[in-house]
Amino acid sequence: MPDLSLNGVRIDDTFAEAFDMAATGVIITAPTAKWAEIAAKTMTGFATSVIACGCEAGIDKILSPEETPDGRPGVRALIFGFDGAGLEVQLRNRVGQCVLTSPGSACYSGLDTDKRLKLGATLRFFGDGHQISKKLGKTRYWRVPVMDGEFTVEHDTGLMEGTIGGGNVLILGRSFDEVLVAAEAAVEAASTVEGVILPFPGGIVRSGSKVGSKYPAMIASTNDTFSPVLRGNPNSNLDPDTGAVLELVMDGLTFDAVKESMRRAVHAACELGPGRGIQRISAGNYGGNLGRHHFHLRDLI
Amino acid sequence: MAALTFTLKATPPERLDLSALVPARLTGLSAAEIAALAIGSTRSGVTLGDMFDIAGDDPTEIRITGHERLDNVGRGLTGGTIAVDGDVGIYAGRAMKAGTVTVSGSVKGPYLGTAMTGGAIRVAGDAADAVGGAVPGAMHGQAGGLIVVGGSVGDYAGDRMRRGVLVVKGYVGDAAGVRMVGGTIVARALGTRAGLGMKRGTLIGKTVADLEPTFVPTGTYDFPFLALLRRYLETEAPGTGALVPQKNPRRYRGDMAALGKGEIIVD
Incomplete structure (x- = not known):
C-alpha cells in the first residue's frame, strides 16, 4: 500500500473514532x-x-x-x-x-x-x-x-440528537514550538466550520489519553504510544526525531461538519510542511468498536 | 381550487351572522348547502344565498364583500384565511384560535378579537371599542395572537387582555388595557385612564394622556425586550416596528393599586 502524504507530511492510514x-x-x-x-x-x-x-x-x-x-x-x-x-x-x-x-x-x-x-x-x-x-x-x-x-x-x-463528539487530529513534529504553531493554525482553520466546536484549551489537547490504566480506579490514562519521553517503549509509535505531539478534538452537529473541520485542520497543519518541522498526521481511535463514526484520514487529503 | 367568494348582492336588510363562514363549518358542504345556511338575525329566515352571490370552492380561503351589518366574521376561526373587502360589524375574529382575518375597511362594531387565542387579525381602517377586550362578564379579553389596526381604535382596547399583541398605528381611546393581566398593546398614543387596574402586561405608546397617579416611574428603559418586540412587529406587520420607542423611553410600573406588575412605556 502506498504511503499517504500531503505537502511532504506523512498521513497515517488510520481513522478518528467519534461518538453519538x-x-x-x-x-x-x-x-x-x-x-x-x-x-x-x-x-x-x-x-x-x-x-x-x-x-x-x-x-x-x-x-x-x-x-x-x-x-x-x-x-x-x-x-x-x-x-x-x-x-x-x-x-x-x-x-x-x-x-x-x-x-x-x-x-x-x-x-x-x-x-x-x-x-x-x-x-x-x-x-x-x-x-x-x-x-x-x-x-x-x-x-x-x-x-x-x-x-x-x-x-x-x-x-x-445524533450529533458527533470526538473527531480528532494528531499533529506530530520535530519540536514543541513548531508543533504548537501548526496546531494553532489547525485550530484556526478547523474553527471556521459552522456547527463545530473545539472544547479543549485553545482547541488543543496535549494530554491525549488511552482507555484504561494500570491503576484500577483510572478509566483513562496517558497516551504512552505518542509520548516523546516514552520512546523506547515497545509500543512507542514515534520516530526517533519526533519531539512533540499535539491533538485537536472537535465536536460537531453533523458528520459532514466534523469531517470538514478535520480536513481543514489537516490541511492547515500540513501547509507548514517538513521544512517547518511538521512530520506526520495521525488520529486517535479505540480499535473502531466503541464509536459509531469513523473519520478516515485518507478521505481528508 | 378557487377562493370561496361571497359577493354581497344588496344592502342587508338586517344584521347578518356570518359565524358559519369558517373552513371548519364549510368544508364538505355543496354549493347548494352553503347557499341554504341561515345567516339572519330575525324571523325572516335570510340565507347566505339570499344575500350573496357565491363562487369558488376552496373553504380555506374565503373572500367576503364587507358591510357594517356583517357580524361574527371569522368568529371561532381555527385556520385558513378570511379576507373582507370593506367593513365588518360586531364580534369579528372573536375566540379565533388560528388563521388570518383581514379587513380592508373598518371594524364598525365592538369586540374585535375578544377572547382570541391565536392567529392574526389585520384591519386597514379603524376599529370600534373593546378591541382585544373582554365582553361583559368575561374573565379575559384577547388571550393570544396578533391584532393589527391601521387606523385608530375606540375605548377599552385590551380590557382584561391576557396574552398576545395588539398594535394600533393610530390612536387608542380612553381606558386602554384596563384590568389587563398580560399581553402587549402598542399604539401611537394612549388616551386617559390607560392601564387602570392592570395587574400585569405592557402598554407602549409615543404619548399617554394623563397618566394615572397609581403608576410609579422606574426610570428609563433600554433593554432587549423592546428590540425583540420591534423585530417581531416588523416581521408580522411591516411599518409598525417604528411605534416601539427607540431611545431611552420612560417606564412606569403599575397599577400599584392592583398587583403592580404591569408597565407603561412612553417615548
Whole structure:
C-alpha cells in the first residue's frame, strides 16, 4: 500500500473514532462584543470532556448585531453531552451562573429544532415572582429583574440528537514550538466550520489519553504510544526525531461538519510542511468498536 | 381550487351572522348547502344565498364583500384565511384560535378579537371599542395572537387582555388595557385612564394622556425586550416596528393599586 502524504507530511492510514452525542446551543448577546464573549467564554469554561465536566462546550461563531434576535453583538455557544436531561442541568447551571450574572447579557435559543430543553423556563425563578413573561408569536421570553436592569432569556432552546463528539487530529513534529504553531493554525482553520466546536484549551489537547490504566480506579490514562519521553517503549509509535505531539478534538452537529473541520485542520497543519518541522498526521481511535463514526484520514487529503 | 367568494348582492336588510363562514363549518358542504345556511338575525329566515352571490370552492380561503351589518366574521376561526373587502360589524375574529382575518375597511362594531387565542387579525381602517377586550362578564379579553389596526381604535382596547399583541398605528381611546393581566398593546398614543387596574402586561405608546397617579416611574428603559418586540412587529406587520420607542423611553410600573406588575412605556 502506498504511503499517504500531503505537502511532504506523512498521513497515517488510520481513522478518528467519534461518538453519538446530544447537543444544544445558546445565543448570548450583550451591549458590546467584548461582554458577549466574556459571558460565553465563562459559560463554556471547564467544559472540555463530558466525562469529568458534564459536557463539552465552546464558542461556535461570533454573531454580528444583524444575526442576533435583539440586534446586539453576540456569540453562539454549543454544548454537547450524553443526553437531553444532562444538557438541561448543564444549561441551568452554566447559563444561570455565568450568563445571568454577566453585565447586560441576554440569552436566546441557539438551535432551531422541535425537541426543546428548558432555558428561561427554569432561570425565570431567579426573579422571585417579579419576572415577566412575554410571548411574541410562538416564542416566549422571560424578563428577569436584575441589578443592572433586566435579564432577557428565551423560554427554551433546541436539542439535537445524533450529533458527533470526538473527531480528532494528531499533529506530530520535530519540536514543541513548531508543533504548537501548526496546531494553532489547525485550530484556526478547523474553527471556521459552522456547527463545530473545539472544547479543549485553545482547541488543543496535549494530554491525549488511552482507555484504561494500570491503576484500577483510572478509566483513562496517558497516551504512552505518542509520548516523546516514552520512546523506547515497545509500543512507542514515534520516530526517533519526533519531539512533540499535539491533538485537536472537535465536536460537531453533523458528520459532514466534523469531517470538514478535520480536513481543514489537516490541511492547515500540513501547509507548514517538513521544512517547518511538521512530520506526520495521525488520529486517535479505540480499535473502531466503541464509536459509531469513523473519520478516515485518507478521505481528508 | 378557487377562493370561496361571497359577493354581497344588496344592502342587508338586517344584521347578518356570518359565524358559519369558517373552513371548519364549510368544508364538505355543496354549493347548494352553503347557499341554504341561515345567516339572519330575525324571523325572516335570510340565507347566505339570499344575500350573496357565491363562487369558488376552496373553504380555506374565503373572500367576503364587507358591510357594517356583517357580524361574527371569522368568529371561532381555527385556520385558513378570511379576507373582507370593506367593513365588518360586531364580534369579528372573536375566540379565533388560528388563521388570518383581514379587513380592508373598518371594524364598525365592538369586540374585535375578544377572547382570541391565536392567529392574526389585520384591519386597514379603524376599529370600534373593546378591541382585544373582554365582553361583559368575561374573565379575559384577547388571550393570544396578533391584532393589527391601521387606523385608530375606540375605548377599552385590551380590557382584561391576557396574552398576545395588539398594535394600533393610530390612536387608542380612553381606558386602554384596563384590568389587563398580560399581553402587549402598542399604539401611537394612549388616551386617559390607560392601564387602570392592570395587574400585569405592557402598554407602549409615543404619548399617554394623563397618566394615572397609581403608576410609579422606574426610570428609563433600554433593554432587549423592546428590540425583540420591534423585530417581531416588523416581521408580522411591516411599518409598525417604528411605534416601539427607540431611545431611552420612560417606564412606569403599575397599577400599584392592583398587583403592580404591569408597565407603561412612553417615548
